[in-house]
Amino acid sequence: MEHPYEKFLRRERIPHIWCEGCGNGIILGCFARALDELKMDLDKVVVVSGIGCIGRVSGYTNTDSYHTTHGRPIAFATGVKLANPELKVVVISGDGDLFAIGGNHFIHAARRNMDLQVICANNFIYGMTGGQHGPTTPIDARTTTTPYGNIEHTFNLVHLAAACGAVYVARWTALHVRRLTESIKKALQKEGFSFIEVVSPCPEIFGRYNKMETSIKMMQWFREVSEVRHFSDPAKADITPQKIVVGEFVDAEKPSYSRLLKEMTAKVQTQAQ
Amino acid sequence: MSDDRGKGALSGKRFMMGDVACAEGALAAGCRFFAGYPITPATEIAERMAQRLPQVGGVYIQMEDEIGSMAAIIGASYAGVKSMTATSGPGFSLMMENIGLAVMTETPCVVVNVMRAGPSTGQPTMPGQQDVMQARWGSHGDYEIIALAPSSVQEMFDLTVEAFNLAETYRVPVMVLADEIVGHMWERVNIPSAESIKVVNRRKPTASPEEYTPFRPGDNLVPPMVCFGEGYHFHATGLTHDERGRPQTESAEAQQKLVQRLCDKIRRNADKIFRVEKTMLEDAEVAVVAYGIVSRAALSAVRRARATGIKAGLFRLITLWPFPEKEVAHVARKVKAIVVPEMNCGQMVREVERAAKETPVIFLSKLGEEPHKPSEILEAIRGTQKR
Amino acid sequence: MPVRTWRKPLDAEKIKVPKGEVYIIKNRCKGCGFCIEFCPKEVLEESKEINERGIHPPKVRDEDKCALCGFCTAVCPDFAIFTVEKNCDGGC
Numbered sequence: 001m002e003h004p005y006e007k008f009l010r011r012e013r014i015p016h017i018w019c020e021g022c023g024n025g026i027i028l029g030c031f032a033r034a035l036d037e038l039k040m041d042l043d044k045v046v047v048v049s050g051i052g053c054i055g056r057v058s059g060y061t062n063t064d065s066y067h068t069t070h071g072r073p074i075a076f077a078t079g080v081k082l083a084n085p086e087l088k089v090v091v092i093s094g095d096g097d098l099f100a101i102g103g104n105h106f107i108h109a110a111r112r113n114m115d116l117q118v119i120c121a122n123n124f125i126y127g128m129t130g131g132q133h134g135p136t137t138p139i140d141a142r143t144t145t146t147p148y149g150n151i152e153h154t155f156n157l158v159h160l161a162a163a164c165g166a167v168y169v170a171r172w173t174a175l176h177v178r179r180l181t182e183s184i185k186k187a188l189q190k191e192g193f194s195f196i197e198v199v200s201p202c203p204e205i206f207g208r209y210n211k212m213e214t215s216i217k218m219m220q221w222f223r224e225v226s227e228v229r230h231f232s233d234p235a236k237a238d239i240t241p242q243k244i245v246v247g248e249f250v251d252a253e254k255p256s257y258s259r260l261l262k263e264m265t266a267k268v269q270t271q272a273q
Numbered sequence: 274m275s276d277d278r279g280k281g282a283l284s285g286k287r288f289m290m291g292d293v294a295c296a297e298g299a300l301a302a303g304c305r306f307f308a309g310y311p312i313t314p315a316t317e318i319a320e321r322m323a324q325r326l327p328q329v330g331g332v333y334i335q336m337e338d339e340i341g342s343m344a345a346i347i348g349a350s351y352a353g354v355k356s357m358t359a360t361s362g363p364g365f366s367l368m369m370e371n372i373g374l375a376v377m378t379e380t381p382c383v384v385v386n387v388m389r390a391g392p393s394t395g396q397p398t399m400p401g402q403q404d405v406m407q408a409r410w411g412s413h414g415d416y417e418i419i420a421l422a423p424s425s426v427q428e429m430f431d432l433t434v435e436a437f438n439l440a441e442t443y444r445v446p447v448m449v450l451a452d453e454i455v456g457h458m459w460e461r462v463n464i465p466s467a468e469s470i471k472v473v474n475r476r477k478p479t480a481s482p483e484e485y486t487p488f489r490p491g492d493n494l495v496p497p498m499v500c501f502g503e504g505y506h507f508h509a510t511g512l513t514h515d516e517r518g519r520p521q522t523e524s525a526e527a528q529q530k531l532v533q534r535l536c537d538k539i540r541r542n543a544d545k546i547f548r549v550e551k552t553m554l555e556d557a558e559v560a561v562v563a564y565g566i567v568s569r570a571a572l573s574a575v576r577r578a579r580a581t582g583i584k585a586g587l588f589r590l591i592t593l594w595p596f597p598e599k600e601v602a603h604v605a606r607k608v609k610a611i612v613v614p615e616m617n618c619g620q621m622v623r624e625v626e627r628a629a630k631e632t633p634v635i636f637l638s639k640l641g642e643e644p645h646k647p648s649e650i651l652e653a654i655r656g657t658q659k660r
Numbered sequence: 661m662p663v664r665t666w667r668k669p670l671d672a673e674k675i676k677v678p679k680g681e682v683y684i685i686k687n688r689c690k691g692c693g694f695c696i697e698f699c700p701k702e703v704l705e706e707s708k709e710i711n712e713r714g715i716h717p718p719k720v721r722d723e724d725k726c727a728l729c730g731f732c733t734a735v736c737p738d739f740a741i742f743t744v745e746k747n748c749d750g751g752c
Contacts, residue, residue, distance in 0.1 A: 003742050014739060020692045021693075021694070030734065056520075059519070063506055065508045067511060067520075069374045069511055072340065075336060075340070075344035076347060078345050079308060079346055079349035080349065080351060080501060082334060083354035104341070175698075178734065181734070220697075272328060
């Protein structure tokens, strides 16, 4: 008997390289289920990822996919979407890739309301390179580059996305599998720039350095401290060890870049005649 | 600017700026996506594309930086649309990492660098030829690219068309290395009718999705290319990969095979790629090797030398990369000396020296607002006669 | 406020709780334990056998309790477990 998501995966590449208990596999599963429930035409889906553990996801989806340089999946995806608006272009990447090196591309794509869906696997750390801190590492957390505790304030990603103008902003943890799937489905059908933050366990590195040595401990932490609160103020939704506010924060309507571009181009061509 | 609204391709005799001719060349070659960032002296290319692309149903986007611009044109190319960006030195440096990505994923695209005086911010409105080595070696890792050096507004048009054709043939980023003078000067351009311009498109595979192997090369060492949305569900990555596009981060064999082929596909096809222009070289005793705007002063110097009885000739490089070593070596064997004027501290001259072997090479550096005067080159030519 | 029911719902007879069959792809399991930990009906437990990774994959403790919620399918990061509806025409 075959696993129900088998057809969304590049079979010969499974099992994937991610660690035991890593949230990336859960995100991939929720994405596959969203595609399944929406009956999306896989020929028209393009998965773009950057560098990082989650960056390997594009190698596992049975769709056209591209693995860019660090921080650039959103810029690459912009080119793809504008060149062929029929394609459904989804960016799945990590907290460092999207918000450290890639921060500028994120804020501008959100500002322009590009027709892209961006799913961020936020595991609070740079896992692929061995566990350095990043823009979402909690203050006081231990990583290889913050051996005495992190002294940097952390990014509130949903606040950033909302402030930049994203029309759909949601946050879930890897434990909220069903609601995450629903959010992904909603984002895939929504015009404009959608952002979903998935608070994801990295038990091997982040968990181990920060007293949550097993994957179950991290997931249990999510279960204890997450609070579903739809449409609360994203500015007040910082993630702390005591609370993770999850839910949808923004669900707005705004004409996307593609729509405005289409209208402008049509007008220019009509004027020319 | 002339009112070309609604016209797909321009044609006929026009009087235009080099940058504008470059943009028109791109459109004539079928470019329908431009992502860029304003930078002197290439901004006019972006502005012209912003005006013309919506007229022809293409897309212009001004990205937040040059890094994003290069990433976006790779994306557009993979989605099946011919794409281009244009920049100058500082932006060229920013683009380097993604130029490597374009090389590694064998993406056809065109990068125009209207060179200015560097390094760093330098002199934005002054010409330079200081980026020619960077074009070849700028990104990390081992690879080959193609670079063309226009020396007139007509060539800004023609060589941009050629750049797209080469990019599509060899699935490689092709650079158009203009300079601020060629970019900003106005000259007459003869634009052929659209039907008469030769346009090459990327080769498509004949295999079905089940049989297709994305990076298996054809006879010319270049794999046929599919694009997103055609049902092939393929994967492309900047990691070293095998012919199926699968990352192979631990295989020496995969690294050897892929990197060697990325170099060989240009090197082994170099004879079909390189272009030079030889003037009065058949009986020349001294050759001037030059490119870009400097080659025009060099031509004038060569003519004046001939008028005074010196057997001088001009070897103009049109392709800077791959460097036409054999041709230069051949010329070097026939002449007694070679003069290389460049607007830098010595870049292409090194390649000339390497190819010329025993033949003495005299390098003429000029840094600053104007290229070499013909009289300066003539003096160097005369200097070789005293030996 | 949590809903407390002190009598059976009127349509209790009409609602059939589905039953599930659990399939475990043992060699994909990496031993994270999510399926065992988060199954609402405690259908699974760690087995004693060892798969090719040296991990104890889960095993079904009591399949009769499985209500086809699908949580294990959704939360497994490795596509190593899934449930399929049991055909209950002949009674389960």
